[in-house]
Amino acid sequence: MINIKQALALLIIPLSVATSFTANAQENKAPMDHGKMEGMKDSGHKMDHGKDHDMTLGSGKKMKMHEGHNMGLKADLAMGKMVYDMTCFYCHGAEGKGDGPTAVFIGPYSAPRPRVFIYGVFKFKSTGSGELPLEIDLMKTVRDGIPGFMPSFRGLGREKLRQVVLYVSQFYKDIDDEDTPKQIAINHSVDFTRESILRGEKLFTEMKCFQCHGAEGRGDGPSADTLKDELGFPIKPADLSRPSSFKNGADHEDIYRTLMTGLTGTPMPSYAGVFRGKEYQVWDIVHYVISLAPEGEWMRMGRTK
Structure with a gap:
């Protein structure tokens, strides 16, 4: 049974998402500088498709992006970060350390506490013990929530669920996993009798x-x-x-x-x-x-x- 503080913390999250999504989207939308665009054309500027760029993540780490081939990935990570900042940050923190501003209200002296993403340790997954989760595992958790502790974010829709999970995976991307995680086989072969x-x-x-x-x-x-x-x-x-x-x-x-x-x-x-x-x-x-x-x-x- 969650107490009043926990209930209030869980209410803060969806309300914050509802009220801030539009405002943040508008705030982050920079106006196009047409003069600058004209200047680029006049100077014969061309995009360097062979150039690498760094994208700074919430953890302070940088991910190499090859501009010509990873623009889609870069856009997904940017949207994933936006969704994370408006939905996950409150409990999991800006750097995925489980130390967001409402984390103290969720199991301050007992488990479960907000997941610490940087360790790459996840409880709810379809891969073997000790293996990293699959994308679909994290999407399922975010979509369905955790009864009594984490609300469902089903309303984000499949695409934003995928993007925020992609962003979360960057917190533990440097963790070496010797084997590629594999989903366990589930064959319901016995009748319920x-x-x-x-x-x-x-x-x-x-x-x-x-x-x-x-x-x-x-x-x-x-x-x-x-x-x-x-x-x-x-x-x-x-x-x-x-x-x-x-x-x-x-x-x-x-x-x-x-x-x-x-x-x-x-x-x-x-x-x-x-x-x-x-x-x-x-x-x-x-x-x-x-x-x-x-x-x-x-x-x-x-x-x-």
């Missing part, structure tokens, strides 16, 4: 998931009060009886993805190695987790199990 749920319950116990999530999945296991994230902040395990609070999504595929990729930077590990070659068993755990929520919870979400 009572038999599958019972098999999942057995696996839930064998894998000791109850240590964190509790015997009934309410996030009250014996280890729950001892957990910390990568920054050393206390972090609570998910209450599996409340799928509306699942930060990585509550669809069958979302839960499968969480189990297989883990939540990097948290105590929630990836089980891809454990179930390698028998991934079908993960669907049994997914079905058991789905079964833990009462029917009323799903109805409030406007869906069924």
